[in-house]
Amino acid sequence: MNKTAPHNIVIVDDHALFASSLEKLVNSFNGFNVLYHARNGKDLQLKLKQIPDKPELILLDLNMPVMDGFETMEWLRENQEEIKVLALTMEDDEEKIIKMLSSGAKGYLLKDIHPEKLNEALVQTLEKGFYHSEKVAESLLHSLNSNPSEKPEFKEREIDFMKLACTEMTYKEIADKMNLSPKTIDGYRQELFNKLDVKNRVGLVIYALKNDITKI
Amino acid sequence: MNKTAPHNIVIVDDHALFASSLEKLVNSFNGFNVLYHARNGKDLQLKLKQIPDKPELILLDLNMPVMDGFETMEWLRENQEEIKVLALTMEDDEEKIIKMLSSGAKGYLLKDIHPEKLNEALVQTLEKGFYHSEKVAESLLHSLNSNPSEKPEFKEREIDFMKLACTEMTYKEIADKMNLSPKTIDGYRQELFNKLDVKNRVGLVIYALKNDITKI
DNA sequence: TCCTGCAATAGGATTTTTCCTATTTAATGT
DNA sequence: ACATTAAATAGGAAAAATCCTATTGCAGGA
Incomplete structure (x- = not known):
């Protein structure tokens, strides 16, 4: 179908089964190819160093042992600025969404999205540079509106x-x-x-x- | 490769992304074919009724809205005895494992298993009739040994x-x-x-x- | 009917929690 | 050195929680 080189994707998720499954799914999309997956942020650092092929885009889970999605996002922003990142996680916690997006993630996907939406997200992120699902956009609006109830800070x-x-x-x-x-x-x-x-x-x-x- | 008809599998999971991904993975295994997936127990009942092709094995998630894995398992045991069921879930809660196995599940897989283990589990379940991962077997032994601490009953x-x-x-x-x-x-x-x-x-x-x- | 068991209730004492206000101490900037 | 602030500490009292033991009322079985 697509004669041009496929877009290289990397998956970072500690769930081997989910990561492998997701790889198959992404590979089935037109014009995408999963380079490899990493178990966590540390593993990703290692693989980025060792493997010459760089991904265009990383699908990043947030809950991971060793080096979680937030730390990883920070590191990527500082060291691999060219690589786009989509956060992919179970939780639609407003705070986490904001944290990731302000750390430079190009989008925030919930793991219960429909597969076609993922495809759409990948395409749009590479084309337009960002992707926001309805649900996340809604969450963000909500948090902007109802923000007077700020969380207290603790010592x-x-x-x-x-x-x-x-x-x-x-x-x-x-x-x-x-x-x-x-x-x-x-x-x-x-x-x-x-x-x-x-x-x-x-x-x-x-x-x-x-x-x-x-x-x- | 395998000339004989592939084994038909059905996936029951409310996470569309995971279900679709898992489908690709299972299809990539030798000799397996995913017939369809259902969002929950109710959806499964419907599809089993409407679709003439029956699966040999069902991969069943436990946490679902509408009709969860436990209810679904009960129903399957009563109405679709021939279909083998593997529970597939995040939690390695001993109580849940026991509940599922005693309801007739042929095995209990944790979602963080390695993809090859899943393949192994599918093959073994169809061949031997059951599959128990080391981790689950361990959990079971543990619960049998340390069972004197029964839970109190409440009025x-x-x-x-x-x-x-x-x-x-x-x-x-x-x-x-x-x-x-x-x-x-x-x-x-x-x-x-x-x-x-x-x-x-x-x-x-x-x-x-x-x-x-x-x-x- | 009598006995038994259980849920509901009580008395009375001690400890812990909760509340309100005020003082001391340490750190910090000017 | 002095003003300012935050953290730590105190006194004193009312309210709530905790503990131990004992009694009442009622329903069901022998």
């Missing part, structure tokens, strides 16, 4: 405290663990209750879990 | 209480909501603390969330 110690507050420890025990007076802990507690608009420790725990301050 | 009211305990309500408020005396609530609380071996309300909240008693 290191506050985050430490919140994590410990999500355990069965009493405040006295937490104070010991953090080498602070119980009264200082009480100060953190109060400050956080106000900042987060919660009524009690359970509210704090729920906030911390909802916002990935800590995992259980 | 309706206890579950109601736990859900409310995972909010910012005080016990007095919870008592009002449940139309019980605060002292009764205190009884539930104490009983649950003992049963679950937790020290305080935060412990209870964490237990409830870990065990999907409630969502946040």
Whole structure:
């Protein structure tokens, strides 16, 4: 069909099965060819160094061990500016979308998109330089409109405290663990209750879990 | 290569991109052919009814809207006994593995397996009738050994209480909501603390969330 | 009917949490 | 050296949570 050289793509994803499957899919698109895939950012750095053929575009997963999508994106922006990057991930978290796009990603795809959309995204990114799905565009608009509710910032110690507050420890025990007076802990507690608009420790725990301050 | 008719496979997964990608991968295996894919259990029922060609094997995702993998597995066991099923999912939750296998799944694959393993699993399932990856086999052994820790049973009211305990309500408020005396609530609380071996309300909240008693 | 088991309830004490306000200390810029 | 600020700390009190034990009411089985 297409006589010109196909566009070289690289896939970065720690899920071997998904990466391999996706490779087959991308190869089935007209005019695209998957050069190789990398397990994570580190692996990608290595392969970019060792393999002379450079991709035009990278499909980058965000959740990876070793070196995740964000770190990888930062590194690519600094070291491989010519390569276009499309973020490809499960989560449509507004914060993450903004973070990736402002780090220089050309687009942000959700893994539940239709295969034809992926094809469209690849073509459009190479042609126009960017691609934004309806869903992501919507998310962005939403975040611009409803942004007055900015997320509060936390100090290191506050985050430490919140994590410990999500355990069965009493405040006295937490104070010991953090080498602070119980009264200082009480100060953190109060400050956080106000900042987060919660009524009690359970509210704090729920906030911390909802916002990935800590995992259980 | 293989002159005999290829083995027909059906993929059930709500992620269009993954399903389509996986289709390409499976088609690339020697002797396999993907008939079609379904978005969920309901969709599968429909397609099994409408499409005369029956698959020999179904690759079944667990997390789906509408009709999830567990329900689908139950239905398949009752209505399409001849079709072999391999569960294919992200989570290596022992409970889920056991649930699927005891519902008649021929194997349980994690989505992070290597593509060749998938090929192997398909071949072996059709030949021997089952496939168990090292990881899953290990999980099963582990669960058999360390099973003395059975999960406690909860009464309706206890579950109601736990859900409310995972909010910012005080016990007095919870008592009002449940139309019980605060002292009764205190009884539930104490009983649950003992049963679950937790020290305080935060412990209870964490237990409830870990065990999907409630969502946040 | 009597016994038994379970859910609901209570009394009373102690500990922890929560709230409000104020002071000390350390760090930082001018 | 002095003003400014943020972090750490304190006092004191009310509210909520936690603990232990005991009683009541009711339903079902012997």
